[in-house]
Amino acid sequence: MRNISYIDKPNRTLMVYALVYLAFLYIPVLFLPLFSFNDSIYISFPLAGLTTKWYGQLFANEPMFASLWNSVKVGIVTSIFSTLLGLFAAKAVTRYRMPGKAPVVFVIMLPLVIPYIIMGVALLILVNRMGIPLSLFTVTMGHILVCVPFAMATMIPRFEGFDKSMEEAAADLGENAWWTFWRVTLPIVFPGVLASLLLCFTISFDEFIMAFFLAGTEPTLPIFIYSQLRFPQKLPGVLALGALILVVSFIVVFISQWLRRRGSDDFTSSEV
Amino acid sequence: MSGNDAYIRIVEVSKHFGDVVAVDTINITLSGGEFFSLLGASGCGKTTLLRMLAGFEAPTTGEIYIDDAPMSEVAPHHRPTNMVFQSYAIFPHLNVRANIAFGLRVDKIDKAESARRVDEVLELVQLQGFGERRSNELSGGQRQRVALARALIKRPKVLLLDEPLGALDKKLREEMQLELRSLQKALGITFIFVTHDQEEAMTLSDRIAVMSNGRALQIGSPKALYNAPDSIEVADFIGKMNFLDASVSDVEKDQAVLDAAGLGKVNAASKADFVRKGANIVVAIRPEKLIISADRPGEGRAAVQGVMQAAAYLGDRSHYYVSIDGAEKPLAVAAQEVDTSLSQSLENDAKVWLSWADDALVLLPRG
Numbered sequence: 001m002r003n004i005s006y007i008d009k010p011n012r013t014l015m016v017y018a019l020v021y022l023a024f025l026y027i028p029v030l031f032l033p034l035f036s037f038n039d040s041i042y043i044s045f046p047l048a049g050l051t052t053k054w055y056g057q058l059f060a061n062e063p064m065f066a067s068l069w070n071s072v073k074v075g076i077v078t079s080i081f082s083t084l085l086g087l088f089a090a091k092a093v094t095r096y097r098m099p100g101k102a103p104v105v106f107v108i109m110l111p112l113v114i115p116y117i118i119m120g121v122a123l124l125i126l127v128n129r130m131g132i133p134l135s136l137f138t139v140t141m142g143h144i145l146v147c148v149p150f151a152m153a154t155m156i157p158r159f160e161g162f163d164k165s166m167e168e169a170a171a172d173l174g175e176n177a178w179w180t181f182w183r184v185t186l187p188i189v190f191p192g193v194l195a196s197l198l199l200c201f202t203i204s205f206d207e208f209i210m211a212f213f214l215a216g217t218e219p220t221l222p223i224f225i226y227s228q229l230r231f232p233q234k235l236p237g238v239l240a241l242g243a244l245i246l247v248v249s250f251i252v253v254f255i256s257q258w259l260r261r262r263g264s265d266d267f268t269s270s271e272v
Numbered sequence: 273m274s275g276n277d278a279y280i281r282i283v284e285v286s287k288h289f290g291d292v293v294a295v296d297t298i299n300i301t302l303s304g305g306e307f308f309s310l311l312g313a314s315g316c317g318k319t320t321l322l323r324m325l326a327g328f329e330a331p332t333t334g335e336i337y338i339d340d341a342p343m344s345e346v347a348p349h350h351r352p353t354n355m356v357f358q359s360y361a362i363f364p365h366l367n368v369r370a371n372i373a374f375g376l377r378v379d380k381i382d383k384a385e386s387a388r389r390v391d392e393v394l395e396l397v398q399l400q401g402f403g404e405r406r407s408n409e410l411s412g413g414q415r416q417r418v419a420l421a422r423a424l425i426k427r428p429k430v431l432l433l434d435e436p437l438g439a440l441d442k443k444l445r446e447e448m449q450l451e452l453r454s455l456q457k458a459l460g461i462t463f464i465f466v467t468h469d470q471e472e473a474m475t476l477s478d479r480i481a482v483m484s485n486g487r488a489l490q491i492g493s494p495k496a497l498y499n500a501p502d503s504i505e506v507a508d509f510i511g512k513m514n515f516l517d518a519s520v521s522d523v524e525k526d527q528a529v530l531d532a533a534g535l536g537k538v539n540a541a542s543k544a545d546f547v548r549k550g551a552n553i554v555v556a557i558r559p560e561k562l563i564i565s566a567d568r569p570g571e572g573r574a575a576v577q578g579v580m581q582a583a584a585y586l587g588d589r590s591h592y593y594v595s596i597d598g599a600e601k602p603l604a605v606a607a608q609e610v611d612t613s614l615s616q617s618l619e620n621d622a623k624v625w626l627s628w629a630d631d632a633l634v635l636l637p638r639g
Binding site for chain 1: 326328347357358364365378422
């Protein structure tokens with residue numbers, strides 16, 4: 001015990017707290033995969049038996065796949081556009097002295113605190129007034145609006161964290177602004193860009209309220225799932241779907257954390 | 273390019289940041305192939321001036337000419353200058369070779385030639401075998417060399433160095449100073465070197481501009497600045513100096529007779545305008561120009577008696593502080609070696625004599 005410093009001393013109370021906390025977070029989630037293998041349409045104990053038929057039904061479910069594909073499309077377009085806009089905004093905010101910077105940042109960040117239902121209604125009125133038909137396009141627009149602040153918030157620390165003289169050095173060595181961005185700025189902030197892409201995709205993939213208002217005849221996955229809940233016999237299928245999404249999410253988060261860690265190994269220790 | 277007496281001209285250049293005047297009407301003319309230092313405390317405007325030469329800041333007024341071409345409309349990436357940054361700014365995502373070759377893309381040279389030139393500068397800065405390393409696998413001194421190599425491969429006409437040795441420890445710094453100096457001589461490139469370390473500036477430079485509050489106080493060779501400073505600030509910044517208030521009692525030709533606090537009547541040579549009869553000025557003398565002795569020195573030599581306050585032994589020399597009547601502060605005296613008979617009598621509170629040659633006194637206008 002003598003070699004263990006004060007800070008390393010095991011603390012039983014905190015350990016219990018941590019376990020309770022983790023249980024609170026994950027036990028409800030674990031019911032999804034559990035009941036998705038249960039041979040009954042009713043979610044109750046005791047379990048009726050093991051089956052994979054819900055997964056079988058799922059893979060035969062054409063509308064589900066259509067809505068999944070819709071969500072993936074919307075998610076990819078949203079994440080790319082939000083990350084691009086966020087990238088430029090983050091660079092502008094951290095690199096340039098400009099008039100009205102604070103109000104501009106405030107306006108960009110505002111969607112973070114406006115309830116989605118308000119945004120959804122507002123956008124619905126707007127697109128109706130403008131005569132734009134509701135479609136995946138309008139859903140994507142709405143999602144970009146709410147994702148840009150997240151993208152920006154993800155990338156600003158990346159820009160703040162690297163020495164501005166790197167960009168000056170590139171200019172000094174003969175590169176114009178465009179090439180400086182490609183050869184120096186982007187590679188250095190790239191881990192932030194990746195993180196932003198993943199985050200924005202997740203937010204869009206997950207988003208229900210705005211999609212509910214703005215989607216036309218083609219539902220996204222959350223809307224599809226919601227529509228299924230009206231039919232009790234469809235519930236186990238939803239659970240199976242949820243379980244699969246859970247697994248994919250874990251993999252994505254794992255990859256993004258791994259990328260992030262690898263990125264910071266490369267860059268943080270290097271300079272000032 | 274060497275031999276061109278006015279290769280770089282900094283004409284009436286000022287830089288304002290809002291209400292702050294960072295650089296205040298600077299005029300400097302540099303010849304090609306010169307090693308020129310901008311010396312001053314932090315915040316004196318030396319880095320801002322360097323950044324204006326590189327093109328990262330635009331002068332508020334005035335113009336910089338390089339090889340007679342005005343630079344204000346020329347973007348950093350089109351200037352014949354390259355810079356070694358204080359932080360070195362080594363690109364973390366590239367290895368040493370790629371860092372050094374970074375600037376060659378715009379020169380559109382083929383791969384073989386590019387590789388040959390990288391090898392050439394790697395050898396020049398003695399980093400052979402480090403080409404595949406990343407910046408986080410390099411020591412401070414090695415990064416400094418990479419930054420230097422990356423700038424030199426562009427074969428600039430002017431190399432700008434922003435306190436490049438500031439982050440290195442003393443021993444390495446002194447080594448790099450020698451290397452920088454011989455590199456500059458060998459390449460014949462004009463170096464403009466920013467530093468706050470007066471010893472470094474003295475070691476390296478052909479000429480130095482001493483800067484304070486955005487102004488260039490005095491520009492000259494290290495020798496000229498040390499032996500003939502023209503203001504109290506410069507005299508104080510370059511080396512150590514004793515200052516004594518004095519008034520001019522008589523001037524004849526270039527010889528002045530002064531009444532200096534603590535020293536009494538002294539003679540000094542001066543051609544400066546401010547040395548007029550009755551004028552209040554400052555007399556300055558370097559610590560090593562004061563000679564300390566236990567007995568009164570020979571007749572005809574200017575001398576004053578004082579009391580030893582403190583002594584510090586530094587190995588290659590010793591410092592003494594001697595108080596004299598009439599002077600506010602004890603005078604600092606530096607002596608290389610003192611014979612043992614004297615050193616025994618140089619205890620605190622001992623009475624000692626200080627003497628000097630007339631030409632050791634420097635006359636300065638009162639600040």
